Amino acid sequence: MKITALYIHIPFCDHKCIYCDFYSIITSDNILNFKSALKKEIEYFSNIYSDNRNYSSIFFGGGTPSLMQPEYLQEIIIHLKNNFNVDDKAEITMETNPGTVNKNKLKSFKEAGINRISIGIQSFDENELKFLTRIHDKQSAIQTVYNAAEVGFENISIDLIFNLPNQTKEKWIENLKTATALPIKHISTYSLILERGTILNKLVLDGKVTMQDDDYDADLYEAAIDFLLSKGFYQYEVSNFTKPGFECTHNNAYWRYRDYLGLGPSAHSFMNNKRWWNFSSLKKYIAEIELHGHAIMNSEHITKNQMHDEYIMLALRSSGLDLIDYNKRFNNNWINKNNDYFNLLKKENLITIENNWIKLTSKGYAVCDEILKNIL
Numbered sequence: 001m002k003i004t005a006l007y008i009h010i011p012f013c014d015h016k017c018i019y020c021d022f023y024s025i026i027t028s029d030n031i032l033n034f035k036s037a038l039k040k041e042i043e044y045f046s047n048i049y050s051d052n053r054n055y056s057s058i059f060f061g062g063g064t065p066s067l068m069q070p071e072y073l074q075e076i077i078i079h080l081k082n083n084f085n086v087d088d089k090a091e092i093t094m095e096t097n098p099g100t101v102n103k104n105k106l107k108s109f110k111e112a113g114i115n116r117i118s119i120g121i122q123s124f125d126e127n128e129l130k131f132l133t134r135i136h137d138k139q140s141a142i143q144t145v146y147n148a149a150e151v152g153f154e155n156i157s158i159d160l161i162f163n164l165p166n167q168t169k170e171k172w173i174e175n176l177k178t179a180t181a182l183p184i185k186h187i188s189t190y191s192l193i194l195e196r197g198t199i200l201n202k203l204v205l206d207g208k209v210t211m212q213d214d215d216y217d218a219d220l221y222e223a224a225i226d227f228l229l230s231k232g233f234y235q236y237e238v239s240n241f242t243k244p245g246f247e248c249t250h251n252n253a254y255w256r257y258r259d260y261l262g263l264g265p266s267a268h269s270f271m272n273n274k275r276w277w278n279f280s281s282l283k284k285y286i287a288e289i290e291l292h293g294h295a296i297m298n299s300e301h302i303t304k305n306q307m308h309d310e311y312i313m314l315a316l317r318s319s320g321l322d323l324i325d326y327n328k329r330f331n332n333n334w335i336n337k338n339n340d341y342f343n344l345l346k347k348e349n350l351i352t353i354e355n356n357w358i359k360l361t362s363k364g365y366a367v368c369d370e371i372l373k374n375i376l
């Protein structure tokens with residue numbers, strides 16, 4: 001049985017945040033047409049990829065899946081389960097924005113089959129939230145976490161962004177303090193990145209916003225690692241921290257180089273060493289599904305070399321390189337070739353080598369890109 005992950009892209013949002021480059025649209029037209037197209041896409045791929053596969057996670061991302069009604073997602077979950085061999089204990093995550101859910105709606109999402117909530121809080125500071133053009137404030141962010149816990153979600157994750165313009169280290173630590181006082185099990189934290197085509201990028205180009213420099217970014221990142229480790233979280237990927245037992249099954253599938261099937265506009269898939277991605281336009285997506293049953297815009301076959309480098313990169317950025325699995329997949333002398341360098345990294349306390357695993361230390365995660373540049 002091949003373990004496989006399922007990603008569903010729900011493209012609807014309440015508004016466009018200034019930093020966001022995910023495919024999302026503000027209109028609510030086509031919500032029903034999207035659902036019928038998605039169901040057809042599910043049927044199309046289940047005819048190809050249902051045998052000998054165990055689907056261990058479903059992830060509703062976007063966009064803002066929590067804008068949908070719980071019955072809407074429930075219908076999709078049921079359709080997925082009717083068409084794929086979804087594990088009884090599958091992790092089913094929904095990205096959730098404070099300001100789109102109250103306690104009753106969260107309860108209904110739980111009843112609909114969602115068992116993990118990933119809340120896009122980004123900051124607990126009112127000025128930072130305004131800068132990011134989020135629709136929620138500090139209080140509604142906190143309340144959403146408590147509401148989720150009270151209706152029975154045990155597996156709650158939040159997203160936080162750091163290195164915002166003018167963000168001091170004190171302010172960033174204050175955000176982390178507020179976060180870790182909440183009943184959450186997992187934190188994903190990313191520095192603010194300038195993506196092309198975003199409103200933020202234009203503001204920076206026009207000289208209206210100044211970004212902070214990379215050294216400061218590294219300082220804030222290291223401060224986050226120290227703080228979160230001191231609060232009982234452990235780091236299992238460059239940007240992800242968890243309480244023991246709450247690693248994200250879905251993200252682990254990406255990082256351990258497992259297959260994943262992405263459905264919905266702009267979704268990416270990686271199955272049987274082939275990668276493809278869907279059209280990033282809802283109208284085009286619906287039209288293509290009508291015509292062909294799928295909405296693939298383009299695809300690439302992954303070469304053996306690409307596969308090797310991607311595998312190393314994903315493994316080292318997350319829970320480490322499993323040498324037994326590596327040797328099963330790739331028959332070469334790459335490890336021997338890099339032996340001296342690995343020993344040097346070990347001496348500098350940047351990696352550990354134990355029980356056939358090479359793993360970055362917290363200090364190593366902070367210079368992960370540099371290490372990868374040297375070995376790939």
Ligand code: SF4
Nearest residue numbers: 013016017020062063
């Ligand atoms: S809510 Fe999320 S997906 Fe929607 S625009 Fe904002 S960051 Fe992007």
